[in-house]
Amino acid sequence: MLMISLSDVPKSGQHDHGRRLLRECLKPYGVPEDAAMEKGGYGKPYFRDYPELHFNISHGDGIAACIVTERECGIDCEPCREYRERVARRCFSPAEQRMIVEAAPEKRDLLFTRLWTLKEAFVKCIGQGISYPMDTAEFTFDGERIASSPEGYRFAHHIIRGGEYVVSVCINEKE
Numbered sequence: 001m002l003m004i005s006l007s008d009v010p011k012s013g014q015h016d017h018g019r020r021l022l023r024e025c026l027k028p029y030g031v032p033e034d035a036a037m038e039k040g041g042y043g044k045p046y047f048r049d050y051p052e053l054h055f056n057i058s059h060g061d062g063i064a065a066c067i068v069t070e071r072e073c074g075i076d077c078e079p080c081r082e083y084r085e086r087v088a089r090r091c092f093s094p095a096e097q098r099m100i101v102e103a104a105p106e107k108r109d110l111l112f113t114r115l116w117t118l119k120e121a122f123v124k125c126i127g128q129g130i131s132y133p134m135d136t137a138e139f140t141f142d143g144e145r146i147a148s149s150p151e152g153y154r155f156a157h158h159i160i161r162g163g164e165y166v167v168s169v170c171i172n173e174k175e
Contacts, residue, residue, distance in 0.1 A: 001025045004065045004077065004158065004167055014064060018057040021066040029053055029068065044127040056124050058167075063160075065167045072172035074124030076117040080163050083112040091119060091134040099140070110163045115139055117168035118146065118155055125153065125170040 003025050009017045023033055031053065037045050047053060055068045058077045065077040088097050096115055103111050118139050123132045139155075140147045146155045152174040158167040 001028065001068045002065070002075075002169065003067075004063070004160070006063055006160070006165070008062065009064070011061070014059040018059040018064045018066060021064055022055060022057055022068070025055070025066050025068040026053075040127055042128050042131065044124070044129075056121075058120075058124075060165075063165045063167070067169055069171055072125050072127070074121040074126070074170045075167065076120035076124065077165060077167040078113055078117050078120075079165055080109050080113045081116065083108040087116075088112065091116070093135050093138040095140070096135075096138060110159070110166070113166045114141070114157060114159070114168070117166045118149070118157060118170070121155070121168040121170040122150060122153065125172055 003021050005017065005021055007017060031047065031050055035047050035049060038048050039045050052070055053068060054072050055066065056073050056075045057066045058075045060078045062079055063077045065075050067073050067075045083100060088100060092115060100108055100111050119134045119137050122137045123129055123134065126132065137150050139149050146157065149155045152172065154171045154173050156169045160167065
């Protein structure tokens with residue numbers, strides 16, 4: 001189950017808003033609101049009493065998103081961010097960096113955000129966060145479709161309000 005919420009929740013309330021989305025997503029699975037949450041080695045949360053369920057939450061200015069599945073998963077949502085060359089050099093593969101530089105200037109910010117959210121969703125799925133060498137997870141696109149990515153994972157992204165926000169999802173298909 002995937003749930004996305006656009007809202008004007010202030011920065012101080014975004015974490016709680018994401019948690020409320022999680023509780024809504026868990027209702028069909030019968031998980032009680034007081035179910036104990038624990039954290040794995042890199043801090044990825046899970047429900048001790050519901051090992052068959054996996055979830056992930058993300059939030060940013062004006063948006064929150066949550067996914068609940070029966071496989072390891074990750075999600076990232078962001079408002080469209082300005083292309084930052086330093087971040088791209090550190091986190092994107094040479095091919096991804098070329099893709100951005102060769103894109104029309106008016107498309108660079110959205111392309112940067114698409115790549116960033118896919119990488120974030122992937123590292124959250126594998127449970128390592130940004131300690132993972134993000135430049136090794138490489139993505140290409142065929143229009144809006146994700147044409148290549150790390151093997152064994154399924155990726156999707158949603159471009160919302162004409163590119164104002166991007167939500168990317170990663171699900172482990174290897175399990």
